[in-house]
Amino acid sequence: MLAIQAENLTKKFGLVTAVDQLNLTVERGEIFGLVGPDGSGKTTIMRLFSGILRPTSGEAWVLGHAVSKEAEPLKDRIGYMAQRFSLYGDLTVMENIHFYADLYDVPKKERTPRIERLLSFSNLAPFKDRLAQNLSGGMKQKLGLTCALVHTPEILFLDEPTNGVDPVSRRDFWRILYDLLREGVTIFISTAYLDEAERCHRIGLMHQGRLLSIGSPKEVKDLMKGELWEVRCEQRMKAVEILKLLSGVKGAGIFGDRIHVLLENRDGAQGEMEKALRESGFEVLSLRKIPPSLEDVFIATVPEGTG
Numbered sequence: 001m002l003a004i005q006a007e008n009l010t011k012k013f014g015l016v017t018a019v020d021q022l023n024l025t026v027e028r029g030e031i032f033g034l035v036g037p038d039g040s041g042k043t044t045i046m047r048l049f050s051g052i053l054r055p056t057s058g059e060a061w062v063l064g065h066a067v068s069k070e071a072e073p074l075k076d077r078i079g080y081m082a083q084r085f086s087l088y089g090d091l092t093v094m095e096n097i098h099f100y101a102d103l104y105d106v107p108k109k110e111r112t113p114r115i116e117r118l119l120s121f122s123n124l125a126p127f128k129d130r131l132a133q134n135l136s137g138g139m140k141q142k143l144g145l146t147c148a149l150v151h152t153p154e155i156l157f158l159d160e161p162t163n164g165v166d167p168v169s170r171r172d173f174w175r176i177l178y179d180l181l182r183e184g185v186t187i188f189i190s191t192a193y194l195d196e197a198e199r200c201h202r203i204g205l206m207h208q209g210r211l212l213s214i215g216s217p218k219e220v221k222d223l224m225k226g227e228l229w230e231v232r233c234e235q236r237m238k239a240v241e242i243l244k245l246l247s248g249v250k251g252a253g254i255f256g257d258r259i260h261v262l263l264e265n266r267d268g269a270q271g272e273m274e275k276a277l278r279e280s281g282f283e284v285l286s287l288r289k290i291p292p293s294l295e296d297v298f299i300a301t302v303p304e305g306t307g
Contacts, residue, residue, distance in 0.1 A: 001064055003028045003155055003186040004049060008058035011044050018044040020209040021058065026188060026202075031181060034190040035197045035294070036206030042190035043083060045206075046159045049188065050080045063154060076104065079148035083159040085140045089133030093124055093143055096132055097150055104151035118146045122176060138169025145176065156180065158189040162196065174199055194294040205298055212301050221292050224262070224300055226250050228292045229270060231259040232285040233277060242280050248272050251300050260290075262300055 004026035011019040019041045026032045034042045047053040049062055051071025060067045065074050087096045097118070101111050119125040122142040127135065132143060141161055148156060158177075162170040174196070177187055189200070197203045198217050205212040205220065213220050233239050236254050243252040243261055248269035251262040263269040270287070277284055292300075 001028065002026065002061070003030075004032075004060065004062050004188065006049075006058070006060040009045075009048060009055055009060050010057045011041075011048060011053060012056045017209050019048065019055075022211055024204055024211065024214060026186065028186050029181065029184055030201040031177065031187045031189065031199070033197045033200035033203040034188070034206055035192070035194060035203050035298070036190075037192055039208070040206040041209040042206055043159055044209075046080070046157050046188075046190060050078060050157055051075070052080075076151060077153060078155045078157060079151070079153035080157045081144050081148045081159065081161055083161075083163060085144060087132050087140070087144060087147060090131060092129050092131055093119075093135070094128045096143060097147055100147040101150045106151055114150065114152070118149055121179065122146050123172070136169070138165050138172065141165055141169065141173060142176070145173070149180075153185070155186045155188060158187065160190050160192060162191070162193065170196070194298065197294050203294075205294075205301060207298075207302050213297075217294060221294065221297055224292045224297045226265050227263045227269070228290050228296055229261045229263055229273070230255075230286070230288050230290045231261055231273075231277070232257065232287075233259070233282045234285075235282065239277060239280075239282050242276060242282075243273065246273060246276055253299055255295075260296055262296070 002025050006022045006024050009019060009022040010017065022045065034045060036042055044053065048055055048067060049060055051067045051074050054068050062074055063077055091099065097115055119128060122145065124139065124142055124146060127139060132140065135143060162173055181187060191197060202214065202216050203220060204214040213223055236259055240252045240254060240259055243249050248264045249261055250264060253260055261273060263273065274284060274287055
């Protein structure tokens with residue numbers, strides 16, 4: 001049985017279409033990443049799948065339950081971690097965990113060993129008596145995850161869980177997710193970090209409520225048509241404007257101190273690009289063909305002028 005399935009799932013808020021005809025499936029036991037910028041519909045999709053919102057049209061099934069009609073039976077089988085820290089700052093780590101255990105009716109006899117395991121799992125044991133408001137950003141996220149896991153869900157929905165968290169805490173958080181995966185938990189995660197998307201089994205690229213592409217990170221990268229070249233030269237902004245006017249260039253953008261140029265896959269395109277730059281007075285410091293990153297693919301996929 002599929003963990004998640006959506007067919008033409010649509011959610012509108014007045015005249016705004018937050019999710020537009022979403023179609024996807026998620027297998028049990030995989031990490032599926034929903035990738036896109038703020039406002040692309042990721043949080044709305046999470047809330048639809050969790051039964052918090054009702055769809056305007058279409059339908060989604062989570063663990064075999066239609067979310068528009070059978071959201072209540074799902075509550076004990078899924079965990080949901082919101083984007084913003086939503087626990088109680090004036091309660092300790094342990095008090096927050098017990099509060100969520102009460103909400104989910106976790107039996108008293110199962111509670112102590114389960115909580116001790118989760119504290120060890122998340123490395124929160126030394127901080128169990130600390131007020132939640134006094135935790136670091138990374139520890140707050142681990143506490144949120146622990147509370148979402150206290151009832152042993154089959155699917156875990158994580159809405160940008162590492163947003164604003166330092167790199168070390170992000171690494172630790174993903175280590176925990178992989179441990180959960182080995183225990184059979186299905187993980188549906190949204191992120192704006194494209195490097196994190198590389199860690200998922202499959203991803204969906206979102207933009208303005210629409211799913212642009214779906215597949216493994218490699219499959220999504222392979223959808224990019226053309227050759228990607230990296231150019232290093234001075235006056236990058238001016239160089240990009242010149243490159244965009246060339247007939248063989250499908251796209252160009254600045255990536256740090258370099259320019260990424262998507263060329264048509266034809267003989268001579270690279271030579272024409274280099275010649276145009278030199279004739280315009282640019283010293284080309286280096287020029288090499290590179291494999292595309294997910295960021296390259298996303299930028300190339302999003303229609304011009306729809307940022």
